[in-house]
Amino acid sequence: MNILLTGGAGYIGSHTAVALVEAGYAPIVLDNFANSHPVVMERLQRITGQALLLERGDVLDTPWLTEVLRRHRPAGVVHFAGDKAVGESVANPLKYYRNNLGGATSLLQAMSAVAAEDPSQPPTLVFSSSATVYGDPVRVPITEDFARSHTNPYGHTKLVIEDMLQALQTAQPHWRIGALRYFNPVGAHPSGLIGEDPAGIPNxxxxFVAQVAVGAREHLNVFGGDYPTPDGTGVRDFIHVMDLARGHVAAIQALLGRGESFTVNLGTGRGHSVLEVVAAFEKASGRAVPYRVTPRRAGDVAQCWADPSLARQLLGWQSRHTLDEMCADAWRWQRENPNGYRS
Structure with missing residues (x-):
């Protein structure tokens, strides 16, 4: 059964491709490699033992995307493609509105066109949303019924796309849509073959911690040491990327099975501070991670972690990996690929 992954060669997309193969699906990777690397395809083949199909192009190209959907007739689409750095979105908001909102609109138009040709197959979409749609939450843990807001353009694009999907489903109830609001993906595949490889300075x-530990950067800047948290640094819900990948498989299975749309958090249900992450990474790597506390960064919030119970109820999913395991896998990836996919 074909599943199309837009942005499928990226960090979360590539790990989801592995999880889909393990679950018996045939993922098709669609990517323009603006924020990823073609070598990922060879790494995926080494992990899965299969040469995955690749469609190289841009989701903003609606006619081409429509033809891709016609050729492969995927049972579902997982939409990862887009830009994702909070700080960059504050500095360059138009890039984010163009790529994220434009890409989502293009995909929905292409899916609508193909679905109209074959009404027997309802369009099925898993959308890569984000906990940033909760803005600066009034309390934690965060449940899906919290009021939505945003503190940066990146979060705003995710919120607007969620509204687009809701409006589309109101107009066309046959759509099957799962929106996954995930928290802070970290870690890497245990093989060390694929992982997070940011271009330039990590956001x-x-x-960033991994690059400091491997000696590629001198020290970590901790943005803000005066938050109302136990050690003054920001607290986040860090989730292993392979747990997140399994969440996408569970979402596809739920949509293709029951056919009911949903919006759920994907997180561990526990927050860790920046300094806790530093300490855990030092333990995993056996290396010191020097840091300096600097002023707060625009668009950041003090603390943010999930109540993931709805995902457990609707999808039968929950996270498995601890922070120590996240750091160990991230360190293995960084140690074996000191220059990322250019190693």
Whole structure:
């Protein structure tokens, strides 16, 4: 059964491709490699023992995307493609509105066109949403019925796309849509063959910590040491990328099985501070991670972690990996690939 992954060569997409193969699906990777690397395809073949299909192109190209869908007739689509750095979105908001909102609109138009040709197969979509749609939450843990808001353009694009999907389903109830609001993906595949490989200076905590540990960067900047948290640093719900990948498989299975749409959090249900992550990574790597506390970063919130009980109820899914395991897998990836996919 074919499943199309837009942005499938990226960090979360590539790990989801592995999980789909393990579950008996045939993932088709669609990517323009703007934020990923073609070598990922060879790494995926080594992990899965299969040469996965690749469609190289841009989701903004609606006619081409429509033809891809016609050729492969996937049972479902998982939409990862887009830009994802909070800080960059604050500095360059138009890039995010163009790529994220434009890409989602293009995909929905293409799926609608193909679905109209074969009404027997309802369009099925899993959308890669984000906990940023909760803005600065009034309390934790966060449940799906919390009021939504945003503190940065990246989060705003996720919120708007969720609204687009709701409006589409109201107009066309035959759509089957799962929105996954995931928290902070970290770690890597245990093989060390695929992992997070940010271009330039990492925008997320774990890859920056890993680069400091491997000696590629001098020290970590901790953005804010005066938050109302136990040690003054920001607290986040870090989730292993393979747990997240399994969540996408569970979402596809639920949509194809029951056919009912849903929106769920994917997280561990526990928050860890920046300094806790630093300590865990030092333990996993046996290396020191020097850091400096600097002023808060625009768009960040003090603390954010999930109540994942709805995902357990609707999808039969829950996280398995501890912070120590996340750090161990992230360190293995960084140690064996010091320059990422360019190693």
């Amino acid at each position: 997320n905590l774990m890859p």
